[in-house]
Amino acid sequence: MEEKVLKRGQEELRKQVLETRLCTGCGACIDLCPYYRSYRGKTAVLFPCVIDEGRCFAYCPKIEVDLDELSGRLFGKPYDGNPLGSYQSITAAQAGDRLKDIAPQAGGTVSALMYFALKKGYIDGAALTDRKGLIPVPRFVTDAEDVLACSTSKYTAAPTLSAVNQAVKDGYKNIGLVGTPCQVLATALMRSNPLKADDFVDPFGLVVGLFCTWAIDFRLFEPFLAERIEISRIRKIDIPPPPSEILEVFGDNGTKLEISLDEIRAIVPNGCSYCIDMTSEFSDLSVGVMEGRPDMNTLIVRTDRGRKIVEEAEKEGYLTLSTMPEENLEHLIWAAGNKKKRGLAKAQDEGMVNTSDDETKAYLRMSVEVLGRLTA
Ligand SMILES: Cc1cc2nc3c(=O)[nH]c(=O)nc-3n(C[C@H](O)[C@H](O)[C@H](O)COP(=O)(O)OP(=O)(O)OC[C@H]3O[C@@H](n4cnc5c(N)ncnc54)[C@H](O)[C@@H]3O)c2cc1C
Ligand code: SF4
Ligand code: SF4
Numbered sequence: 001m002e003e004k005v006l007k008r009g010q011e012e013l014r015k016q017v018l019e020t021r022l023c024t025g026c027g028a029c030i031d032l033c034p035y036y037r038s039y040r041g042k043t044a045v046l047f048p049c050v051i052d053e054g055r056c057f058a059y060c061p062k063i064e065v066d067l068d069e070l071s072g073r074l075f076g077k078p079y080d081g082n083p084l085g086s087y088q089s090i091t092a093a094q095a096g097d098r099l100k101d102i103a104p105q106a107g108g109t110v111s112a113l114m115y116f117a118l119k120k121g122y123i124d125g126a127a128l129t130d131r132k133g134l135i136p137v138p139r140f141v142t143d144a145e146d147v148l149a150c151s152t153s154k155y156t157a158a159p160t161l162s163a164v165n166q167a168v169k170d171g172y173k174n175i176g177l178v179g180t181p182c183q184v185l186a187t188a189l190m191r192s193n194p195l196k197a198d199d200f201v202d203p204f205g206l207v208v209g210l211f212c213t214w215a216i217d218f219r220l221f222e223p224f225l226a227e228r229i230e231i232s233r234i235r236k237i238d239i240p241p242p243p244s245e246i247l248e249v250f251g252d253n254g255t256k257l258e259i260s261l262d263e264i265r266a267i268v269p270n271g272c273s274y275c276i277d278m279t280s281e282f283s284d285l286s287v288g289v290m291e292g293r294p295d296m297n298t299l300i301v302r303t304d305r306g307r308k309i310v311e312e313a314e315k316e317g318y319l320t321l322s323t324m325p326e327e328n329l330e331h332l333i334w335a336a337g338n339k340k341k342r343g344l345a346k347a348q349d350e351g352m353v354n355t356s357d358d359e360t361k362a363y364l365r366m367s368v369e370v371l372g373r374l375t376a
Helices: 010-018 055-059 067-075 109-119 144-149 161-169 181-191 218-226 261-265 270-274 304-315 326-349 368-375
Strands: 036-039 042-045 089-095 125-132 135-141 175-179 204-210 234-238 246-251 256-260 285-290 293-301 319-322
Touching (some): 010 055, 055 181, 067 181, 089 109, 089 326, 109 125, 109 144, 109 175, 109 204, 109 293, 109 304, 125 161, 135 144, 135 161, 161 175, 161 181, 175 181, 181 204, 204 304, 270 326, 285 304, 304 319
Parallel strands (some): 175 204, 204 285
Antiparallel strands (some): 036 042, 089 293, 089 319, 125 135, 246 256, 285 293
């Protein structure tokens, strides 16, 4: 009997991710070929493609993600559903004295790590997220000073991974990335050589993941803010850690606008509600804001190469580390576990986990034991 070919191409991605509004605009399918574009937060298919197995489908973090396989490749063990993923250590962190001029979102740990990794040659370029007005703009930088220009959080979902795809085409082989958990998940897929290419090389030298509970849909955020403030006057946006429950918008004339997070949650992309990762579990290093200390970060070290860079950056004065208070760690585990259970319950209810039907692909795959435990 002729073997049935499971199609994993543009048509399947369009039907099951774009048309179902699972897409969060991560950029993993952009700039691989001329057929996709990201325009003001929307991922658009420009031309049809008939390839049965495409990199667009293979890299997308919203379809056929086998968590056991990815965990096995990166951490040497199956996915176990731990709220914070696999890690070696968790500390408090801050940019060190050698980088006092930066104006970061929180402690500047992310910019310090990328700056150091680029300066010391651990990476040959970094895919970061800059902004033009309110639009988040992917930017590939090769000069450490340019890392600092991309600091601060743009809370709208961004197509940052398109800058990785372009850098790979340009021949870069040791790429650094700062991304949200869905983007980091896409890097794990990219690193797993999903299309079994003979000449495959892992293009990443360092993947730094951000914590993320949700992002904001740019297309809804811009008009929402324009009713409240002149967009060109926005200097910085911040979401202070709980229990504040507000989004702060700082204007260039010293003004501060406060918006309730209940209003913001109404303009979060649909795809975020299925997301089960708060701390970028498939990164080398993960960074978030530390509760109660908005000038500091929580830093999770997951891999040996991440640990080496952190240790050297600290030794050379680019990073300062301190002990993470126990109550902060407990709350982080609680919040990450909550997000995992919430997203998984929704995906499970809608038949998107471990689906075995050829027509309707799964969003996530994991062992029956872990799925049962997380949805019990
Ligand atoms: C959408 C979003 C949601 C977040 N949610 C949480 C949360 O729930 N809890 C929490 O603790 N932290 C969250 N963060 C992370 C937090 O805002 C800080 O980015 C993090 O603590 C690092 O702080 P820092 O001072 O080291 O960053 P900086 O040194 O200022 O560096 C920020 C880095 O973030 C990158 N970046 C900015 N915007 C984006 C984007 N849209 N997509 C991908 N990369 C981007 C930039 O390239 C830059 O390298 C979120 C960030 C984003 C972008
Ligand atoms: S989630 Fe990312 S890879 Fe998937 S369709 Fe959207 S932009 Fe493309
Ligand atoms: S909540 Fe998940 S899907 Fe949404 S932007 Fe954050 S990491 Fe991506």
